[in-house]
Amino acid sequence: MKKIIFICATVLVSCSSAKFHKVNGVSFVSSGEEASQQHIDPVLNVQANYAAIMPFGFTSDINSPDLVFDSDRQWFGERREGVEQYIQKMHQNGVRIMVKPQIWISRGAFTGNLKMLTEADWKQFEEAYEAFILLYATLAEETQSDIFCIGTELKVFVNERPEFWSELITKVRHVYHGEITYAANWDEYAKTPFWSRLDYIGVNAYFPLCEEENPSVETLSKGWQPWKAKLKEVSKNKKSPILFTEFGYRSMDFTGKKPWLVDRNQTDVNLEAQARATQVLFDEFWSESWFAGGFVWKWFMQHNEVGGHEDNRFTPQNKPAESVIRKQYSQERKTRL
Template sequence: MGILNSSAGPTRIPTKFLLTYRMISRAIVLLLVLLGCQSSPPFVHNGPKLKGVNLVAPRQQPGPESLETVRETGGEWVAVVPYGFCRKNEPHFYFSGNMGDRGKWQWWGETPTGVAETIRMARQQGLKVMLKPHVWMQGGSHLDLTFDRETDWQTFEADYRQYVLHFAHLADSLGVDLYCITTELDRFAVARPDFWKQLIRDVKTIYKGKLTYAANWDRYEQIPFWNELDYVGVDAYFPLSDKQDPSVNTLISSWRPHLRQLRAFSYRLQKSVLFTEFGYRSCTFSTQRPWESETDCSTNETAQANAYAALLEAVWPQPWFAGGFVWKWFMTDAHKVRERDQFSPQGKSAQVVLRKNWQ
């Protein structure tokens, strides 16, 4: 049917057809709007979620039973964390592979022997392993590592490249399940993207497993090389509440804006988000600034347990979420270090919450 009739003037269109036409037009407009808003398709993590803990390197070699409690709590992964060292504003980087006799002061769990043996012990317990190198900076924060001179950058990068590739060889030789190429060097990552992209290519020639990087909670969107990795790794110390002892429901509500941002980032990159670290101190105000470890602490196990419960309820079921690693877990009770560390959930209400959810 023509809309215009050249000989008899306009054709009258029945009302019911006009209404149908308008409804179809509006539906098309609405669909186009929705498609415009949903610029990235949803993403769903494929496979079981990683239930892990970050191990604290022990001073002396522990017994084979030292990882049994990880399994008893429902954990299936451990992160082994070999530290390297530098000083603020100095371009040299030191680690077990280039210290020689100077490395004898390191704790057993930080030495090449200790790292390798810890991985073997985890295997014996049926645990999977993430190897996660970490920089310890004396006199400053590794988060803000930077240099003014190009020559200093090049000196540091040469040393640091040896460090990452040294443990890539170890990860490959021991069949490590996941290699986190480093932890929270976000300013370095943003300032020197070409170095990192080449380093990742070099790692891939050595190690054939999955790769991630541990970005700080407030900088993960700035990291320029996620497309080269398998997971978006986030050290998840998101601020949640200024209250002294917030309830689980309050904390769940506080997670919502962070979850929207994480979900959008996962959709945009089409990658799973992995919490390479998550944890809270057993202190009042533990969710106000969860990254802090040196501030005064009034002991409060309930505050820590509530924070764990909220994360496990709000974050863990998200379809784009790959799981996470508790910060932190001791292999030994020697010198009662564990009792003095508020971040550890071991022997506290938070471990009960973790066991209930993970098992």
């Protein structure tokens, strides 16, 4: 089935949505413990058919060439053994996988600004990053994971080191034979140079939609139109479908203004704004033949302990947005059946 989807998506971008099974995914956050059935059941309950499993590499600064990964000092779910266990547990429950290695910079600095200051530092960092990516590409092959993501929001790195990325894609293809993407930030994807060598145009879809405190459906939909037109154009030109490698909104006022914000601000909780923005995104994209689906940001293992009516963070868990997602993903499942 995977090969059929691949042909439909990359060669016949205009194929009917009835033949193109959407990725209805969650971004499954790593934890210090093994995944058990009680952690997977909420994923099944929301009717997700994919989960992004996200091992991490860590660096101390945007200019540091050191990258630590698969270390005993990391949480179980951030290491190779944990990623493998999460994948196996998801597969036992019929959930497909995108393996999505990511970098965390100390104090949450933006990875798009990661930049080495000397050629020697670039070489050192590239050697470490290649080892990081190939470790998990090999695991993705061994576990027969469906999609592998070669990087997330690394704008400067991608722009300044094109030869490295060209060689990395070739090396990943040698060890992994599934579908490949890259998770470009919303403001970098249009200029990412290597889409023709990947299977999906991956976009972290935190597009600014409006300035309103409590935006209406109409306002949010209007805000999407220029971004949607550009996404469609890029998909057509590159002859590849768009995949939202991340999408989501915080449950707070002004949720459509700067959806990428991860600061711990005290903006008032607005559960309905999150639900409304999520529904508009589904309405705008899920019926489009050039759109492959996406992974909601973000989904924690300890379902009963997160989210809720006093939380203004991204997770939709235990909020009205969870019901919106369940309804959409359920419709997709019924269509497939």
